[in-house]
Amino acid sequence: SQTIHQWPATLVQPVGSPLSLECTVEGTSNPNLYWYRQAAGRGLQLLFYSVGIGQISSEVPQNLSASRPQDRQFILSSKKLLLSDSGFYLCAWSKGEGHTETQYFGPGTRLLVL
Amino acid sequence: DQQVKQNSPSLSVQEGRISILNCDYTNSMFDYFLWYKKYPAEGPTFLISISSIKDKNEDGRFTVFLNKSAKHLSLHIVPSQPGDSAVYFCAASARAGGTSYGKLTFGQGTILTVHP
Numbered sequence: 001s002q003t004i005h006q007w008p009a010t011l012v013q014p015v016g017s018p019l020s021l022e023c024t025v026e027g028t029s030n031p032n033l034y035w036y037r038q039a040a041g042r043g044l045q046l047l048f049y050s051v052g053i054g055q056i057s058s059e060v061p062q063n064l065s066a067s068r069p070q071d072r073q074f075i076l077s078s079k080k081l082l083l084s085d086s087g088f089y090l091c092a093w094s095k096g097e098g099h100t101e102t103q104y105f106g107p108g109t110r111l112l113v114l
Numbered sequence: 115d116q117q118v119k120q121n122s123p124s125l126s127v128q129e130g131r132i133s134i135l136n137c138d139y140t141n142s143m144f145d146y147f148l149w150y151k152k153y154p155a156e157g158p159t160f161l162i163s164i165s166s167i168k169d170k171n172e173d174g175r176f177t178v179f180l181n182k183s184a185k186h187l188s189l190h191i192v193p194s195q196p197g198d199s200a201v202y203f204c205a206a207s208a209r210a211g212g213t214s215y216g217k218l219t220f221g222q223g224t225i226l227t228v229h230p
Contacts, residue, residue: 044158049217101218103160108156108157
C-alpha cells in the first residue's frame, strides 16, 4: 500500500531564516505530487504541483519554491521566511497515469514563523 | 475568484440524525468532485467522489449528490456519529486537453459538530 510522509511535524522558525520541508511517498511510482498551505481558519491553497522529476508548476506567486530531486521526493523551500508564511503545510500525491484526481494527503507540517 | 464555495462555515447536528454538507461551484468545466474529511493538525482524508456522469454515489453512511444544472453538490451522512465531527472540504477537478495531473480546487471547508 502507498504511504506518504512529511517532516518535520512542527517547526518554529525566526523571520528571515531558511526553510526546508520534505515529503516522500512510498509504494507507488511516477506519482503527481502537490504542496498545499492551509492558513488559520481558511481552506486549502495549492502552492505547487509536479508531474515528474524536475518538473514544478507554481500556482501562486510567493516567497516559497519547490523541487523534486527524485521520483517520490518533494521539497518545499524558502531562502528567507516571512511572518505570512506561517501555516499548516500539506503534501499530497495522486496517481500519475490515467484520469484520476483523487489526492492522498500526508500528515502535514505546522510552521510558525516568529 | 472562489470557484468552489462552501457557504456554511459550520454545522451542528445531533447524533443519529442526518448531516447535510453543501458545496457550490461556478466552473462548468469541473467534472469530478470529491469530499475530504480533516481533523485538526492532520492531513485531509479522502471520503467519497463522484463523476459528472452520475448524480449520486453512495458508500456506507456517506452519499454524495450532484446537481449539474444547479452546479451544486452535497454530502449526506446518515446516521451522524460523534466521530464524524471534523472539517469537511469539497473539491473539484476539470479535465482539460486529454491529460490529467489531478489538480483540485478546494472549498473553504465546513466544520461539522455531532453532539451525543
